[in-house]
Amino acid sequence: FVNRQCKSHCHGPHRPHMHSSHSVHEDKGLPGPYPIAEDPSTCGIVKATQYGMLERCKELVEAGYDVRQPDKENVTLLHWAAINNRQELVKYYISKGAVVDQLGGDLKSTPLHWAIRQGHLLMVMLLLKCGADPSLIDGEGFSSIHLAVLFQHMPIIAYLIAKGQNIDTTDFNGQTPLMLTAQKSIGPEPMKFLLKFNPSLNAVDNVQKNTALHWAIASGNTSAVDLLLEAGASLDIKNVKGERPLDIAYESQNHFMVYMIQEEEKMRNRRNNRLLKIVEKYELFLMLASSLTFMWAIGYVMDLSSDSWLLKGGLLLSLLFVMSLFVRLLVGLKNLRYLPTAFLLSSVFWMSMTWFFWFLPDILYTQEMQFCLDMMGFLYYFYKTWSTDPGYIKTSEEERKENIIALAEAGCLDFRTFCTSCLVRKPLRSVHCLACQSCVARYDQHSLWTGQCVGIGNHYYYLLFLVFLAMTGIWMLYGTL
Incomplete structure (x- = not known):
């Protein structure tokens, strides 16, 4: 529906829709563009306004048109303009x-409402500067921010909020923009974008007393349900x-949503378990210890004196099952x-133990020192890569709003210069990392082996980490010859 609306307004002058909210899905209600006038001097003021004929409009106004x-x-x-x-x-x-x-x-809309429907950010900015009230509600019960959400104009949403519009503004029925997105938007992006502004997850509307989660489930919006559950929406509000x-979810017979909600309930109940809270506190240490044990067990199984590959294969599959169960739980x-x-460090640890206990007696002193220096360099630069800020772009909420306004006024509030996930101005060569959920300056990659992004802050350390990792591997290979 939104795409059809927008496409019908891409070219030529446009007319405000004269249909009710019940007819927005019908293409026959959409008016087409006007024919191009051949002689501007014969145009009426409405058509001259539609085509931006400034001099002709001035001429007619000076002649007495109100x-x-x-x-x-x-x-x-003003609406037409x-x-x-x-x-x-x-x-x-x-x-x-x-x-x-x-x-x-017929929709009883202000010029600002229609500028928002069309996605004209510069026009929205101009009307707000001229005193337009974004809190006014049109004939369908929507305020300015609701219309921006409904038509998925992200830059306009950001600009309205930056200019002080409340993210929890309610429409005629008491629905917030978050509820409207959960009910009517398709795809995860609109919901992700709104959640960045910290809306109220548990607000209810005036009529059905539904939360945004209620509306998402009733509408079958799976992506919105997933995002709301992840954000911490309440499961107990009636x-x-x-x-x-x-x-x-049961009433709609949507088994996948039922499963999602039940799993979220189990996860939240687990978080209240005292033992699991202790485990969570030492989670990284337990992960490293378990991977060390897992790698040792693999070596032990492979070194068994039995010639039965069936036995060894069964034991290896059992180890894999136990490890995957540990990770999942x-x-x-x-x-x-x-x-x-954790697996990288475990592998290096056991290979180092093999070097020291098996290869060391047969290797020259200078080679021993070289290996030790390479190992120390590897561990040091791994730690520096892992612990150094790669260049995460951090701003306060006030700075974000100032950036949004500055970019909008410069005509640069688009995806090339503005990150809709972090709500920040993107520096040159920065990329939003989905794993770290942050924009990284001079982004190189998200390293699988360090679990961190590589950017302007730790790129030097990462290169040296790779060099020493390669040197360590070469010395270990040399020891096997």
Whole structure:
């Protein structure tokens, strides 16, 4: 629906829709573009406004046309200028007394509402500077931020919030933008974007008393349900019918959502377990210890005197099962990225033990020292790569809002210069890392073996880590010859 609406307004002058909210899904209700006028001197003021004919509009206004006068569809010239992104005409009409918050059309929308529907960020900025009120509600019950969310215009959402619009503003039915996104938006991006502004997860609307999670489940919005559960939305709030989110999932017979909610309930109950809290505190240490044990057990099984590969294969599969069970039950998602790191360190540890106890007696003193120096360099630069800030871009909430306004006013509030996940201005060559959930300056990669991003802050240490890792591997290989 949103895509059809937007596509129908991509070219030529546009008309405000004169249909009700029940007819937004019907293409036959969408008006087409007007034909191009051949002679500007014969245009009426409405058509001249649609096509941005500034001189013709000035001529007609100076001749006595009242800029506040609505046409037969109850739409003013300011509406026509706003919907077609005619900024000079908007400035001119306001200077001639046009009412910036005039309601017009069957949807009883202000010029600001229609600029937002079309995604005209510069027009939105201009109207707000001229005193437009973003909190006004149109005939469908939506305020400015609700319309920006409904039509998924992310830069406009960011700009409205940066200018002080409350993320929890309610519409006529008491729905917040988060509820509207959960109910009507397709895909995870709109929900992810709104959650960055810390909206109220457990607010309820005025009619159904539903939370955003209730609305997401009722609408079958799986991606929104997943994001809301991850953000910590309550599972216990009941709506006006006394239904919890799980009850609605059962009613909709959506087995996948039922499974998602039940698993989230189990996970939250586990977090309250005292023993598991202690385990979580020492999670990284336990992961390293378990990987050391796992690597030792693999070596032990492979070194068994038995010639039965069936026995050895069965034991190895049993070890793999036990390790995967440990990871699933005791390792949280936050620290799961360090699992390859734990296996790397375990491998190096046992190979070092092999070197010292098996190869050392047969190797010259100078070679021993070289190996020890390489091992120390490897561990040191691994630690420096892991512990050094790679260049995470950190800003306060106030700085984020200032950046959004500055980028918008410079005409640069787009995905090339603005990260919609971190809500920050992206420096040159920065990339948003999905694993670390942060933008990294001069991003190189997210290293699987260190569990950290590599950027401007630790790139030097990472290169030396690789050099010493290669040298250590070469010396270990040399010891086997």
